[in-house]
Amino acid sequence: MPELPDAIPEFAAAGMALIALCVVLLLIGSRRKNAALRTDRDNARAAHQALLSERDTALHERDAARTEAHHINSGRTALLEETQHLISERMPALLTHLAHQHVSVPGLKNQPFAGTEVESLHASALEQLKKAVASERERVDEAAQSVMRGATTVVQAQSYQLQSKIESMQHRYDTPDLAQDLLELDLLNEQNLRRIQATGVLCGASPGLTRVDSHLGDVVVGAQSRVRGYHRVQVTSQLDAPVAVVARAVEPVAITVSELLANAVHHSHGTLAVDVSLHQAESGAVIVVDDAGVGMHADELEFAARMLAGRDELRLSELGDPPRSGFATIGRLVRQYGFTVSVDKPAPYGGVRAVVLIPGHLLTLLNETERPMSAMAPQAPAVTHEPHPYASEAAVPQAHTPPAGTPEPTAFxxxxxxxxxxxxxxxxxxxxxxxxxxxxxxxxxxxxxxxxxxxxxxxxxxxxxxxxxxxxxxxxxxxxxxxxxxxxxxxxxxxxxxxxxxxxxxxxxxxxxxxxxxxxxxxxxxxxxxxxxxxxxxxxxxxxxxxxxxxxxxxxxxxxxxxxxxxxx
Amino acid sequence: MSGREGRRLVPAYMATGGRAQPSRNTLDRLTLLSAASSRLPDRLPPAERQLAVLVRGGALSLAEAAAYLKLPVSVVRVLVADLVDTGFLNARAPIPLAEQHDQKFLERVLDGLRAIR
Structure with a gap:
């Protein structure tokens, strides 16, 4: 057993060594495990981070989606609102505007739509509506004009027959009472004729009567005779030549002057005179109609100028109620025959000055011997009574020949x-x-x-x-x-x-x-x-x-x- | 009024302003008109002036004047009456047609004359 005590330290040492080895091994193993654990931890952390960032992204996207959804919602509401505005405000306003120009059409309700497709689409919808209404209105108006033309043509023809009848009776009967009645009938018929003829012209008919070349003075006095208050019209002639209107323009000029005179007489007081004067101008002849009435305000002037320009297509529905047909009628004639009428000149008596300019190609000269003026035509101011400077040489003693010898009063x-x-x-x-x-x-x-x-x-x-x-x-x-x-x-x-x-x-x-x-x-x-x-x-x-x-x-x-x-x- | 010149342009009532009742009723179609003065007044309505000029050439019956003026007689009668009123025109009743003298009347005159002697 001596060896036993001797062996004890060795055993002890060996055991110690073994233990140490085990410890080392354990340590090594634990370290490895630690390292693995650490790696796992790191991985887990990284994954966590990734998850966090993903969550952030998702949250962000969610917010963005919410915002967008909100935007879309509000946009849809605005669009609905805007469309409602289009239907309930803008379209009715446009329809009113088409009838009454002074009514304005409102714009977009939601300004954010300005410049967008919505605006242009709405605008084109309005445009389409406008076109549709305009074309329908044109169709209806033309139908109405056509009906009016047909009616006026017949009435006008019968009025001319009546005129002929009255005239022949005037020449046949000279009992004062009967003659008085005939003159009154004649005047009434002339007024009817003027209305009918002007209405027909307004609706696109021709003047309905072709005359021969006629003295300008006669044309104007003839126009005067068609107006109810013709007594108040004073015609003076400054013409120094027998200026006449060519056949095709006689009635148009007469209609024009009679409408201007009717306007002047109607818009001035019953005691005031309406002055008409005839002049020669560089480019033709001029008829000036001056009244001393109340004049026209800016709106009326604008309307008259637009009508007299004769550029626009005429619509009966634009004439108002009661219809202001006079200037519109003149506008038609102006466009068809090429003379001009203006009412924008300053008026000397505070009323309206209307100037009719008849260009040279609508004028001619007439031989006064063959085609004397009517007895009612205004005399030129230059008709003087003192001996004419050329009278001694003029060899006009036939002036005092018995009128029975000549068929017409040539002998003035x-x-x-x-x-x-x-x-x-x-x-x-x-x-x-x-x-x-x-x-x-x-x-x-x-x-x-x-x-x-x-x-x-x-x-x-x-x-x-x-x-x-x-x-x-x-x-x-x-x-x-x-x-x-x-x-x-x-x-x-x-x-x-x-x-x-x-x-x-x-x-x-x-x-x-x-x-x-x-x-x-x-x-x-x-x-x-x-x-x-x-x-x-x-x-x-x-x-x-x-x-x-x-x-x-x-x-x-x-x-x-x-x-x-x-x-x- | 018709024919070559076509439909009348100026109606007759423009000559007198619509009057057909003359201021005197002694005028008829055969009344002779003559100028009362050689001077024409300055301010006359056109139709009256034309009439005044027309009769300056010599006497003219009212119907003839109406034909020259191409106006109804009734209207010219008013013009004449106005001109006579203002003194620029003389109007004279027409000279009656020569009549056969009444034989019995002449015999009575002759008898009377003889009785005087």
Whole structure:
């Protein structure tokens, strides 16, 4: 057993070593486990982090989705609201606006829609509505106009028959009482005619009556006769030539003037006069209607100007109630016939001044011998009673011949025939007579029988051309337009003085020729002896203003030569 | 009024302002009109003026004047009456047609003359 005690420390040591080894092994194992655990922990942490961030993202998305849902909801509400606004506010307002321009159409209710597709879609919906309403309105209006045209045409024709009947009765019966009644009937019928005719024209009908070329004074007095208060209308003429309106424009001008007069008479007090004056202008003839009434306010002026411009398509439904048809009627005529009417000038009496300008192509000159004015036409102011400066030479003693010998009152002593207004067109003129499209009038041959030296159409130099009047060959006065020259102021500077020339006599004598001689017609142009005096069919004659008439053409010269012969004899 | 000139443009009532009752009732179709003065008044309505000018050339019956003026006689009668009233026109009854003298009346005159002697 000695070995046992000896062996004990060894055993102990071995045991210790073994224990130590075990401990080491355990330690190693524990460390490894620790490391693994640590790794697991780290992994778990990372996963946790990832989960956290995912949650954040999800939360964020959820919030975003909520916001978006809210936006969409509010947008949908706004859109519904906006559409409701479109239907209940904007569309009715548009319909009212189409009837009454002063009503405005409201815009978008929700301004955020401005510039978006919603706005443009709504706008196009309104546009479509507008188009639909407009086209339907046009269709209905045209149907109404068509019905009115048909009705007025018949009534107008019957009114003309009535007019003829009344007129023939006026000539047949001269008992004062009966005649008084007939005159009153005539006036009533004329007023009816005016209404009917104007209504027809308003609805697109023609004036319904074609007349012959008529003196402007007669046209205006005829228009005056159609107005109820015609007593208050005073017509004065400043025309120094027998200016006439060509056939196709007579009724349109008469309708226009009668509507203006009706307006003037209606809108001024019953004791106030309405002044009408006729003037010649550079580009035509002018009729001025002045009333002393209350005038028109801006709205009415704007309406009148729009109607008179004649640009817009006319709708009966735009005329209001009661319909303001006068200016609309005139607007139609203005557009169709090419004269102009304006009411925007300052009015001298505080009322309205209406100015009708009839351009030269709607005017002509009439021979007052063949086609005298009616007895009611206004007299030109230049009809003077003192001896006319040319009266001694004018050879108009036939003025006092017994009227029974002549078929018409040609013999008014203060109407001197004169040919010098009508000048032969120079051959060099770029505008040949044949270029004028106007056909010869049906009665164009009459002057040949009555006057051997019918005056000829001519052209005033364009730069100095005054009122350009188309004078047809057929209606050229045989001895000139009497009152035209009769009222000319004598031209200063050559009252038959030393510059009187006497070219060879070529044509017959005439008053105009004598006058030309007195004026000392310059012989600068070569006379055209071969030119027949009647070759102006379709030619254009132009009426110059007094200053223009001083320039004499070859025709006047040839007449002047004749005058020289006369003076010599 | 019709024919070449077409439908009348100015109605007859424009000549007198609608009056057909003359201020004197002594005028008929054959009344002779003549100018009372050589001077024409400055301010006359157009129709009266035309009439005044028309009769300056010599005597004219009212019906003729109406024909020249192309106006109804009833209207011209008013114009004439107005012009006579203002003194620019003379109106004279027409000269009656020469009549056969009453033979019995002449015989009685002759008898009377003889009785004087």
């Amino acid at each position: 002593p203060d109407r001197l025939p004169a040919a010098d207004l009508w000048e032969r067109e120079p051959d060099s003129n770029p505008e040949p007579p044949v270029s004028a499209p106007e056909p010869s009038a049906a009665d164009g041959t009459a002057p040949h029988r009555t006057a051997p030296h019918r005056p000829r159409a001519g052209v005033v130099p364009p730069a100095r051309a005054g009122v350009v009047l188309r004078a047809r060959a057929g209606v050229l006065p045989p001895s000139g337009a009497g009152r035209v020259a009769g009222h000319l102021r004598p031209v200063t500077g050559h009252p038959g003085g030393s510059d009187r020339r006497r070219p060879p006599a070529r044509l017959d004598t005439g008053v105009g020729a004598r006058r030309a001689a007195r004026r000392g017609a310059p012989a600068r142009d070569t006379p055209v002896p071969g030119a027949p005096p009647h070759d102006v069919a379709g030619g254009r004659a132009r009426l110059g203003r007094p200053a223009d008439r001083r320039r004499r053409g070859p025709a006047a010269q040839t007449q002047a030569s004749a005058a020289g012969r006369t003076a010599a004899g």
